[in-house]
Amino acid sequence: MSLPSIERAVVRAYLASIGGVSLAIVVVSAVMTTWVVVKRDDAETQALALTLGAELFDHRSDPRETLDALVQHELGEQHWFQREIEVWQGENRIGGAAVTGRLSGWAHQRGCTLANVAGTPSRVCGASVDPGTAVVIASPIRPLIAAQIPILAAIALAALLATAAFGVAARGVVRRSLRPLKEFEESVASRPALAGGHVSSDWGAIEIDQLACTFNALLTRIDAAVAREQRFVSNAAHELRTPLTRLRGQIDLVRSEGSLNAESRRRLSLAARSCEELSRSVDALLALAHDQAASTEAVDLGDLALDVVGGLDDDDAGRIRVVAAPALVRGDPTLLALATRNLVDNALKYSSRTVEVRVSGDSAHCSLAVLDEGPGIPDAELMSVRGPFVRGQQGADAVRGSGLGLALVEHVSTLHEGSLSLENASQGGLRATMILPPWRPT
Amino acid sequence: MRILVLDDDEETLEVVERALEREGHRVFVARTPEEARPLLESTAVELLILDVMLEHASGLDFCRSLREDGFEAPILFLSARGAVNARLDGFDAGGDDYLPKPFALRELVVRVGALGRRGSALRARRLDIGALSLDFDARRATKPSGEVPVTQREWDILRTLADAQGRVVAFDVILERAWGDVTEGARASLEVMVSRLRKKLDEAAGRPIIRTARGLGYSLEVDS
Numbered sequence: 001m002s003l004p005s006i007e008r009a010v011v012r013a014y015l016a017s018i019g020g021v022s023l024a025i026v027v028v029s030a031v032m033t034t035w036v037v038v039k040r041d042d043a044e045t046q047a048l049a050l051t052l053g054a055e056l057f058d059h060r061s062d063p064r065e066t067l068d069a070l071v072q073h074e075l076g077e078q079h080w081f082q083r084e085i086e087v088w089q090g091e092n093r094i095g096g097a098a099v100t101g102r103l104s105g106w107a108h109q110r111g112c113t114l115a116n117v118a119g120t121p122s123r124v125c126g127a128s129v130d131p132g133t134a135v136v137i138a139s140p141i142r143p144l145i146a147a148q149i150p151i152l153a154a155i156a157l158a159a160l161l162a163t164a165a166f167g168v169a170a171r172g173v174v175r176r177s178l179r180p181l182k183e184f185e186e187s188v189a190s191r192p193a194l195a196g197g198h199v200s201s202d203w204g205a206i207e208i209d210q211l212a213c214t215f216n217a218l219l220t221r222i223d224a225a226v227a228r229e230q231r232f233v234s235n236a237a238h239e240l241r242t243p244l245t246r247l248r249g250q251i252d253l254v255r256s257e258g259s260l261n262a263e264s265r266r267r268l269s270l271a272a273r274s275c276e277e278l279s280r281s282v283d284a285l286l287a288l289a290h291d292q293a294a295s296t297e298a299v300d301l302g303d304l305a306l307d308v309v310g311g312l313d314d315d316d317a318g319r320i321r322v323v324a325a326p327a328l329v330r331g332d333p334t335l336l337a338l339a340t341r342n343l344v345d346n347a348l349k350y351s352s353r354t355v356e357v358r359v360s361g362d363s364a365h366c367s368l369a370v371l372d373e374g375p376g377i378p379d380a381e382l383m384s385v386r387g388p389f390v391r392g393q394q395g396a397d398a399v400r401g402s403g404l405g406l407a408l409v410e411h412v413s414t415l416h417e418g419s420l421s422l423e424n425a426s427q428g429g430l431r432a433t434m435i436l437p438p439w440r441p442t
Numbered sequence: 443m444r445i446l447v448l449d450d451d452e453e454t455l456e457v458v459e460r461a462l463e464r465e466g467h468r469v470f471v472a473r474t475p476e477e478a479r480p481l482l483e484s485t486a487v488e489l490l491i492l493d494v495m496l497e498h499a500s501g502l503d504f505c506r507s508l509r510e511d512g513f514e515a516p517i518l519f520l521s522a523r524g525a526v527n528a529r530l531d532g533f534d535a536g537g538d539d540y541l542p543k544p545f546a547l548r549e550l551v552v553r554v555g556a557l558g559r560r561g562s563a564l565r566a567r568r569l570d571i572g573a574l575s576l577d578f579d580a581r582r583a584t585k586p587s588g589e590v591p592v593t594q595r596e597w598d599i600l601r602t603l604a605d606a607q608g609r610v611v612a613f614d615v616i617l618e619r620a621w622g623d624v625t626e627g628a629r630a631s632l633e634v635m636v637s638r639l640r641k642k643l644d645e646a647a648g649r650p651i652i653r654t655a656r657g658l659g660y661s662l663e664v665d666s
Contacts, residue, residue: 234495237522237523238523241522242451242522245457245522246454249454249461249544279544297593297594303593310627
């Protein structure tokens with residue numbers, strides 16, 4: 001079912017009004033025409049009755065046969081036109097077999113009335129010139145009305161055509177009136193997300209101008225909210241990273257002292273590692289707060305994978321095999337590296353054996369898959385583990401982590417118009433794949 | 443090398459100062475731009491390390507004003523913001539390199555060493571070679587038929603070569619600038635990336651743009 005449309009509603013209302021008016025015109029025309037025709041026929045019938053009455057009056061002393069012949073002759077004349085006529089002299093009917101005697105009930109009728117004559121609706125008119133002689137004429141109504149049908153049909157057709165023509169014109173007018181609304185919608189649709197700037201507030205229609213002003217007020221509020229959020233993220237980044245910088249610096253300074261024994265050196269290495277983990281968690285949290293990639297550069301996923309592996313400890317890097325084909329995407333290299341690092345870290349945590357990073361690309365999509373030989377994720381949890389601070393149950397007790405990893409990877413993939421696919425490999429282990437659209441010129 | 447560190451965090455200043463002094467540098471510290479100005483004038487500083495977000499001032503604005511006043515020594519930004527924003531804003535303000543916080547002191551020492559050897563970059567903003575146009579600020583390479591994809595590290599290589607204005611740049615200098623470290627893996631990657639750049643850019647430029655100085659390094663064939 002299609003949604004209500006202003007254009008359709010206005011055109012429908014317009015058609016209903018014009019159609020109603022047209023119908024009223026047709027009905028009034030029909031009634032008026034019938035009334036005029038009946039009245040004209042009444043006058044004609046009356047005139048005929050009086051003429052016949054006068055003629056009979058002239059022949060009032062003629063024998064009965066002559067009067068019968070006279071009436072019969074009159075009935076043979078064309079101008080009677082389907083009318084039925086009876087002449088009464090007292091209780092006697094004149095005209096012999098030519099008259100039916102069906103009008104005896106109206107022998108005393110003077111003037112015209114509507115009556116049912118043996119089942120036929122008729123106008124019955126009576127006249128009397130000589131008080132002893134009455135002329136009664138019945139004129140069926142149907143032939144009268146039937147004679148008007150072509151005229152009424154012409155009026156109805158004209159009304160129909162006028163309604164259709166007004167409908168088409170109304171549609172054009174409505175469309176033209178609604179054009180600013182359509183242009184407003186296009187202007188809003190072509191506005192890049194969170195790009196700042198407002199839509200024009202001059203559309204040549206007061207309603208749309210008001211809508212544009214309201215929309216701009218909303219944009220101002222959204223822009224202010226986004227600016228507040230960005231300031232918050234920026235301040236949060238500063239507040240979190242500054243103490244981490246101190247901590248990392250102090251650890252590095254102490255580690256570089258020559259006087260440390262092996263145990264102290266080991267403990268400091270662990271502290272440095274915790275500091276790095278914390279730093280990555282901060283990066284992940286801040287990345288999750290982003291709702292758009294900060295840059296859209298060309299990024300080769302193969303180079304990215306090699307860089308990420310190059311940044312790992314030698315022990316971890318030694319467990320990773322990178323198989324890379326050219327796969328160029330457009331995106332934010334820092335966020336993509338963060339996502340890749342999270343996938344690799346996850347694989348290293350949950351599997352003690354080799355981890356493979358496989359990069360491939362074609363004209364439809366590019367992918368970076370990380371395959372481990374760990375326990376995988378139960379099928380029931382494949383969706384839920386993507387949420388922030390959610391960790392898989394399998395082996396979760398044995399490994400450390402914030403639970404932000406997969407949520408971050410999915411968020412980064414979505415920011416790049418891609419997706420994260422998680423599946424358990426048939427031979428065991430998890431295959432986590434970032435699928436991204438390939439680089440295209442802008 | 444005489445180095446001025448401008449950061450509003452006392453402990454970070456102390457850590458950076460000690461780490462650099464250990465490497466034999468002479469380090470001056472300042473907490474505000476007002477404190478830094480007289481030091482810059484009196485001590486002939488050879489490198490400025492500058493925090494992007496100072497408590498009551500913007501490191502980026504300070505950098506801009508220094509460049510406008512003719513300060514030519516290299517500037518290394520320290521940034522607690524996102525790495526990409528820091529890079530874009532930092533280069534735009536006239537910086538030569540950036541290091542996101544938190545950083546390993548070893549990384550800071552390597553960057554400082556590299557900047558010291560290289561001196562202030564000429565900061566080529568835009569370079570046209572034949573029909574090829576390289577916009578280093580926007581990191582956008584274009585040819586008449588459209589955009590050419592160039593990755594972050596490929597830009598770092600191109601920028602290093604462009605700053606040398608046609609002179610040969612040693613392999614290690616490129617590796618230090620683009621990878622931050624000289625390793626065998628990085629050396630192999632450099633070769634791969636240079637060959638990739640040639641494939642992408644030579645056709646648009648209408649001639650080979652990267653020349654190999656055998657055993658020494660690479661140079662960019664800029665228009666004379």
